[in-house]
Amino acid sequence: MLTWEDDVEVHALRKRGWTISAIARHTGRDRKTIRAYLNNERTPGVRTRTEPDPFEPFVDYITCRLREDPHLWARTLCDELEDLGYRMSYQTLTRQIRDRELRPVCEHCANATDRANAVIEHPPGEETQWDWVDLPNPPASWGWGSMAHLLVGSLAHSGRWRGVLAPAMTQPHLVDGLDRICRGLGGLTRSWRFDRMATVCHPDSGRMTASFAGVAKHYGVTVTICPARAGNRKGVVEKANHTAAQRWWRTLPDDVTVEQAQARLDEFCRVRSDTRPRRTADGRTTVGALAAAEALSPPPTVPYPAILTESRVVSRQALVSYRGNRYSVPPELASAQVTVTRVLGAEVIDIVTGSQITIARHRLAPDGAGVMVRDHGHVHALEQVAMAAAGTGGRPHRRKERIPPGPEAVEAAHALRRRTTEAAASSSDESDPVSAGTTSTVIDLSTYERAARGRNTLA
Structure with missing residues (x-):
């Protein structure tokens, strides 16, 4: 394979009157190769295949399918080809379609910028x-x-x-x-x-x-x-x-x-x-x-009465958030799923349970006002529930509070100590040589003392 530089040199030498054999000897190439490039039978930078192209048998089918359906997915086409004996990869198929330009341009779906566009008039207020x-x-x-x-x-x-x-x-x-x-x-x-x-x-x-x-x-x-x-x-x-x-x-x-x-x-x-x-x-x-400057008509005084519904989760304080404000519900619904229902143009909202029971109705506050709209009955019920829970559950423990062992823990500790003492006494009886009826060997430690003094003297 010759590069573009080699191809230019070969053609220049030929125009000077060099023979094909002389050019072949000068460039170190075969004469058939030089002749093919001089006759424009080969393209510089493109290697001639020494074996048949495995993709060539499928070109006709791919061309026909893409002519029938220019938007056919390459993945779908690959599925069809695999049933026909195609064993190469999907990436090879897409590359060959691009390189060979097998997919035609769909005239019906041409981009709007490629078509003539009419000028549409828009009169003021229209x-x-x-x-x-x-x-x-x-x-x-x-x-x-x-x-x-x-x-x-x-x-x-x-x-x-x-x-x-x-x-x-x-x-x-x-x-x-x-x-x-x-x-x-x-x-x-x-x-x-x-x-x-x-x-x-x-x-x-x-x-x-x-x-x-x-x-x-x-x-x-x-x-x-x-x-x-x-x-x-x-x-x-x-x-x-x-x-x-x-x-x-x-x-x-x-x-x-x-x-x-x-x-x-x-x-x-x-x-x-x-x-x-x-x-x-x-x-x-x-x-x-x-x-x-456009002549616009004034809108109606109230919106069209469509019913707007949105799901919400009640907080632990029995409050429902809606458009930047919070609205109260009975304390039994804390952490429950409810639906906020509002008729457009109305000044109130309804809070409905999952069983379609309206359990609260409040006057709608301005969006994003950050206010808390609470019913007096909801407030009183929430306080009663909170106080009852605090009385039965007791106060929470402080992190540095002193809590000594109670009577039950002290009694359990005494029983544990007695069990430990009895186990130790039983173990000592089994290890006593006299009580076990065995003889003991007495070791005189003065012998070790004399040996140690002699070692120090020699040193």
């Missing part, structure tokens, strides 16, 4: 675009598991957006987020645009569900569903999703509560997002100023 964003790894103190969700709403004309955190993407959480975001944006547009989310429409047909139709009529808006495979029709909210994930969620500390995180998001939207510059026919402006 459309609000909505979408959910999955936010992985929320703080463990939230108790939301491995995923949080953010509902984002964006005005299509100005680009102003707001978001609301939620533990789930249920329809009540969607309705709650729609109401809060619309009030944060300053009002309602004439139309709401969604992708094919199941809480709004039937994903297969794109037709609105009966349950969400009531929501749309309550707010007096029309609902527009994106056509299938046309996600770029709501590109304004998609860009807001990217901003929320990369500029706000990515830097959120671990020690914040849900309410603090929501406040940080609202502050980010006001300080960072609304101050973005925009160029219009009337000159330069900002997103906030452009949004303020």
Whole structure:
């Protein structure tokens, strides 16, 4: 195999009139090799196989399968090939597909940037675009598991957006987020645009569900569903999703509560997002100023009465945490699982047990106020239970308290000593030579003393 440098030298010598034999002697190569490179039958840097290519018999089948299905997984294709006698590795298959360029480009799924895009007009006050964003790894103190969700709403004309955190993407959480975001944006547009989310429409047909139709009529808006495979029709909210994930969620500390995180998001939207510059026919402006000029309709005085439910665990103090505040329940439910039920727009919340029994109703405090809402009956019952437990259980021991052995321990110690004394006396009787009837040997230690003195004298 010749390198590119050797190939250039061979061609240069040939142009000078050298014969193939002379070039072969000069380079130390075989004449057939030199002739093959001069005739462009071989490529520098590519070694000619001395044995048949084991992958070649499968090329036709792979080409046909990938032409039929350009998105066929290489793992699935490898399963089919193994039934046809393929014995090489999966990594070899993927490498050969790449090197031989066997997978064709799917024309139907070409990237939107490779296709011509129409310019979609967004008149002021015409459309609000909505979408959910999955936010992985929320703080463990939230108790939301491995995923949080953010509902984002964006005005299509100005680009102003707001978001609301939620533990789930249920329809009540969607309705709650729609109401809060619309009030944060300053009002309602004439139309709401969604992708094919199941809480709004039937994903297969794109037709609105009966349950969400009531929501749309309550707010007096029309609902527009994106056509299938046309996600770029709501590109304004998609860009807001990217901003929320990369500029706000990515830097959120671990020690914040849900309410603090929501406040940080609202502050980010006001300080960072609304101050973005925009160029219009009337000159330069900002997103906030452009949004303020949109003709938005005022939202209803009360939200749509959806029923919002969230599970909670009662603390040892018989308190239930909900949106930055704590609400009391009877002390018998300490450490139990309960459900907080709230009708959107109502001023009270209900706390329901697992058997669907409402055991507490409290007036709803402002989110994140940090207050403790307690019923007088719950307080009295908790004090009675706590005092009764303290009276029966006694006070806890101090770490440096003196606690001598009690009467039972002293009696057990006396019995143990008697048992030890009797065992020692029995052992001494068995080892006494006189009582055992045996003779003893008396050793005179003066003999050892004289031997020791003699040894010292010799030294």
